[in-house]
Amino acid sequence: MALVLGSLLLLGLCGNTFSGGQPSSTDAPKAWNYELPETSYETQDSHKAGPIGILFELVHIFLYVVQPHDFPEDALRKVIQKAHESKINYDEPETVLLGLKIAYYEAGIILCSLLGLLFIILMPLVGYFFCMCRCCNKCGGEMHQRQKENGPFLRKCFAISLLVICVIISIGIFYGFVANHQVRTRIKRSRKLADSNFKDLRTLLNETPEQIKYILAQYNTTKDKAFLDLNSINSVLGGGILDRLRPNIIPVLDEIKSMATAIKETKEALENMNSTLKSLHQQSTQLSSSLTSVKTSLRGSLNDPLCSVRPTSETCNSIRLSLNQLNSNPELRQLPLVDAELNNVNNVLRTDLDGLVQQGYQSLNDIPGRVQSQTTSVVAGIKRVLNSVGSDINNVTQRLPIQYILSEFSGYLNNTESYMQRHLPTLEEYDSYWWLGGLVICSLLTLIVIFYYLGLLCGVCGYDRHATPTTRGCVSNTGGVFLMVDSVALLPRLVLNSWSQEILRPRPPDVLRLQFGVGLSFLFCWILMIIVVLTFVVGANVEKLICEPYMSKELFRVLDTPRLLNEDWEYYLSGKLFNKSKIKLTFEQVYSDCKNNRGTYGTLHLENSFNISEQLNINEHTESISNELENLKVNFSIFLLGEAGRKNLQDFAACGIDRMNYNIYLAQTGKSPAGVNLLSFAYDLEAKANRLPPGNLKNSLRRDAQTIKTIHQQRVLPIEQSLSTVYQSVKILQRTSSGLLEKVTRILTSLDFAQNFITNNISSIVTEETKKYGRTIIGYFEHYLQWIEFSIREKVASCKPVATALDTAVDVFLCSYIIDPLNLFWFGIGKATVFLLPALIFAVKLAKYYRRMDSEDVYDDVETIPMKNPSQH
Known part of the structure; x- marks a missing residue:
């Protein structure tokens, strides 16, 4: 060369x-590109x-x-051929014809x-x-x-x-x-x-x-990238496996977690409702007693002689007729307690369903760690192979x-x-x-x-x-x-x-x-x-x-005429370079390739003396890495929810909150604790008392009106607060109990599907992700080796x-x-x-x-x- x-x-x-x-039609791989420095x-x-x-x-x-004539390629070829002859006979017809062609041109x-x-x-x-x-x-x-x-x-x-x-x-x-x-x-x-x-x-x-040093230096870049993935096998391979499992498992665990939260919320609602109902019974009784006392006091006041004299008698009679309104709501004392449902929910909570769900989450999150712990020896073997690949590449480039x-x-x-x-x-x-x-x-x-x-x-x-x-x-x-x-x-x-x-x-x-x-x-x-x-x-x-x-380039085509410059060589350049004259290596092709900045190796077809593709046998190098990756086995089992968790969900579905009559509670929460608005009654009574002449009757009626205001403040308002609490608890229970059995059944079905998916597919997922991981590691070096071949063929020594x-x-x-x-x-x-x-x-x-x-x-x-x-x- x-x-x-x-x-x-x-x-x-x-x-x-x-x-x-x-440039050669072979393009460098596009994934992770290298580039030789521009000269x-x-x-x-x-x-x-x-x-x-x-x-x-x-x-x-x-x-x-x-x-105006075209370039005489044929005539020039014959002139060159004649020049190689030891003796030229100018009387030959061929020589005469050649002379005529030259003269015509x-x-x-x-x-x-x-x-x-x-x-x-x-x-x-x-x-x-x-x-x-x-x-x-x-x-x-x-x-x-x-x-x-x-x-x-x-x-x-x-x-x-x-x-x-x-x-x-x-x-x-x-x-x-x-x-x-x-x-x-x-x-x-x-x-x-x-x-x-x-x-x-x-x-x-x-x-x-x-340029060759630069090519060798890029091996360290490739190796560092591969080593980074090998050292991060927990996140690369383990993360890949985890990503494959998440779509089928995480939604089920999230639903179970939501149900565990709902059980806790149900317990809180039942506890609040039960304690509020007990308090409500007591408050309703106290209200009834207080109203009875104030009615007795009013009747005693209305027995005053002044009430028999007109016009005071008319006021006393209107007050006497309204006394029947001072009664409490007896149905509040009849609202049933929820002790049975609360006991059932407490029994359900004896099993830590939330802990079981967290164990399911943890079993998934442990996958990357298990992968890393189980692949330590394999990773070390792959690193040894990669180091040996670098030595082989160095040897090949030295022999270029x-x-x-x-x-x-x-x-x-x-x-x-x-x-x-x-x-x-x-x-x-x-x-x-x-x-x-x-x-x-x-x-x-x-x-x-x-x-x-x-x-x-x-x-x-x-x-x-x-x-x-x-x-x-x-x-x-x-x-x-x-x-x-x-x-x-x-x-x-x-x-x-x-x-x-x-x-x-x-x-x-x-x-x-x-x-x-x-x-x-x-x-x-x-x-x-x-x-x-x-x-x-x-x-x-x-x-x-x-x-x-x-x-x-017509001149090159003349020089490329087979057996023109050397009658024993079909193509002069290939005969000169490789002593194999049948290899098609022409002056025109060499000139065009050099003109387009192609590398010397590809321009002169040096693969006929040193085949870089065979020396950088990609399959040979990647096969060693593949063999090491075949030893990469990852084993682990995942159980999302045991039998205790399943029974816990079933017990919650049967706790009875979906059979409670929430309407009787809601009906009472909309009623007043007393038969009349005590505050309005007290103001009305006070207004009527103010129309009476001064005396004992007026004073006693005003004291009773004040007493009714106090009863409203001390008795009615707490009852109304308790009724609001009961209303809120009922709404929570209604929301939780709505379609409870269907929800639990659906969760259990999804749970069975997810568990079956894990059981049936975990091994194939691990195998597929392992192969994908191996292809990634091998891909770095396949790309690097392809780039070396491309660079040596097309770029080096342009x-x-x-x-x-x-x-x-x-x-x-x-x-x-x-x-x-x-x-x-x-x-x-x-x-x-x-x-x-x-x-x-x-x-x-x-x-x-x-x-x-x-x-x-x-x-x-x-x-x-x-x-x-x-x-x-």
């Missing part, structure tokens, strides 16, 4: 790499060209028009290259003949301008055409300057980019051992091949980094040469265009349509000279002028200078086109054969930095830093060079209209005689 990773890294840094992997990398995943990217896209569109590039070569061949020839033609006063070489009717129109057309062409050339030159600057600035960034990638790769190497492979990969990384450190300065030095050469080319073209612009500016501004060709102004003539003296001829003109004066002495120096300037312009176009063709062939082919197929380094080498450095600016350079310079030819033609044509001529056409009525300028002579 280290060899493969090292190969990928070297390939990437020299022109090809792999990026993050797609941050410095190098960006993607490269953005910025605003200059629009120009690069323009070049890509042009290349697509020139080369390269047709656009070949055609453009041939046009460039044609341009290179023809330009010097055309320039030479053009120069010779001007030497012979042809092709505009004669300093004489013939007047034409369409002359102004032609001048304007030539000027506009030249201006448009100059703008196009200027755009091309601008592209050249931009491309030249981009190469320089981006190459300067290469060292920082390489350092960033190497830093990320070293982070990968350094973080992998830390990842760290060993990454240590080997570290050697490749060091060698690659040293190589880069040695050669990056050379690359920067070559880049400076390239930048200087590109700057010279762009500057010379810029100078040419500047002369054209100056020529147009001076010619247009200084042109006088009323002036004759021989009398044109200095500004106009300067514009014409600028148009003829192109920038290529500036430097060598001095030498050429002197040479021309020696060799071609008969010709005027000015004419020779113009002719050689035009010739050297043609010669310069030819040299520029050589540079354009060379850079076009290189840049276009690299873009179409490396950059584009790399981005679309090869994303390797993929990023490959993307940096190919997509960023080769394609974005070098090829994109190179293509933009030939695109701009090529456009400027191609349009330089029509610019020369229009400049030569236009210069005639701006320069001061040596002679001009003169028109007479008879004939036109060209006159020579005296200056020529």
Whole structure:
């Protein structure tokens, strides 16, 4: 694996790499999640060209028009296969056909290259003949301008055409300057980019051992959680059993407890009622005696002689008639006592029903404690097994091949980094040469265009349509000279002028200078086109054969062709890694997995050399825990209520409170203790006495009225209080006795059901809860072991930095830093060079209209005689 990773890294840094992997479809368990610490990398995943990217896209569109064919995967495969052959027979039909396929794919590039070569061949020839033609006063070489009717129109057309062409050339030159600057600035960034990638790769190497340590550390977290549950077996397992029993037992015990409370309340009510009835009998007798006494006193008072005299007699008679109302209620003394019922309830209370219920509650609450006391040895055995699982996991992680492979990969990384450190300065030095050469080319073209612009500016501004060709102004003539003296001829003109004066002495120096300037312009176009063709062939082919197929992964599909890189291996990577070439491990899959940040183990299918699933055999580890849990036996018996408690409930149902005649008590509690309201009677008597004349009769009646008030206060009110107590007790007894037998029967039925439920289901409940408890303990480690496998397969030693380094080498450095600016350079310079030819033609044509001529056409009525300028002579 280290060899493969090292190969990928070297390939990437020299022109090809792999990026993050797609996450496995295996998801980590969701219950109690662990998470590996995030590893941050410095190098960006993607490269953005910025605003200059629009120009690069323009070049890509042009290349697509020139080369619209799909990537020739089959042809490239055959080329690689042919390269492995020791001797290639070029006459074979297969070889010829392959050549034709390559030629068909390269047709656009070949055609453009041939046009460039044609341009290179023809330009010097055309320039030479053009120069010779001007030497012979042809092709505009004669300093004489013939007047034409369409002359102004032609001048304007030539000027506009030249201006448009100059703008196009200027755009091309601008592209050249931009491309030249981009190469320089981006190459300067290469060292920082390489350092960033190497830093990320070293982070990968350094973080992998830390990730494995973290995985091992999580075992202690898992074990602590399991130990916590084992130490809390009373609340976890015992609580689970208790929760299963509660719904069927607690309601029954609550009902029995309520009935025990009702028995106590019944006893209290009977006791209060019985004592109140006894007191009521006595109070009623005392009331009757007191009323009899007061009636006797009133009759004695009414025997007074004054009662026989009118009108006093009428008052005495009304008082005498009302004396029959002063009687007590005799039925109060006849209310029956409840001694028998009270005795029955006291007999029931001899059995402590509430204590029996508390024993039932306690038998349930003792379940957790019994579980803990009966499972001590089993818990200790499970803990021993869990400790041994930790040792096994540590051994497995120590034998993982990842760290060993990454240590080997570290050697490749060091060698690659040293190589880069040695050669990056050379690359920067070559880049400076390239930048200087590109700057010279762009500057010379810029100078040419500047002369054209100056020529147009001076010619247009200084042109006088009323002036004759021989009398044109200095500004106009300067514009014409600028148009003829192109920038290529500036430097060598001095030498050429002197040479021309020696060799071609008969010709005027000015004419020779113009002719050689035009010739050297043609010669310069030819040299520029050589540079354009060379850079076009290189840049276009690299873009179409490396950059584009790399981005679309077509290049990987070619490399993944069975038996392509090694005729003995069906898949090269699996043969290199495992010496088992039939395992499907492809460059494209490795690149995609690394690109998506997948771990090295899963990316390279290392299960074929070290199967983590077999080494971390979950069933093997959990089986040991299951065996220990099978020895976990919990035995206990629960009795909710004994026979004494059942008999107690039955005796209470038969105590007789439900057969009492409560109506006779309720009927008396609604009646007055006396036949009349004594207080009202006393006030009425006192009012009648006050109407009598003063004397013994009046005084005695007033004393009797006061006595009646006292009887009401001392006798009637206590009786009324006793009747209220009897009423309350009767209501309590009525509520308790209502459906008493049915209530007791229902409770006993529920009790039988609950007891049967316990008897029949306690063992199955204990078994089920024990298994559930065991699954919980095992689940912690199943989840942990699954997470280990998932993490090692998908997360540990994520090869994303390797993929990023490959993307940096190919997509960023080769394609974005070098090829994109190179293509933009030939695109701009090529456009400027191609349009330089029509610019020369229009400049030569236009210069005639701006320069001061040596002679001009003169028109007479008879004939036109060209006159020579005296200056020529």
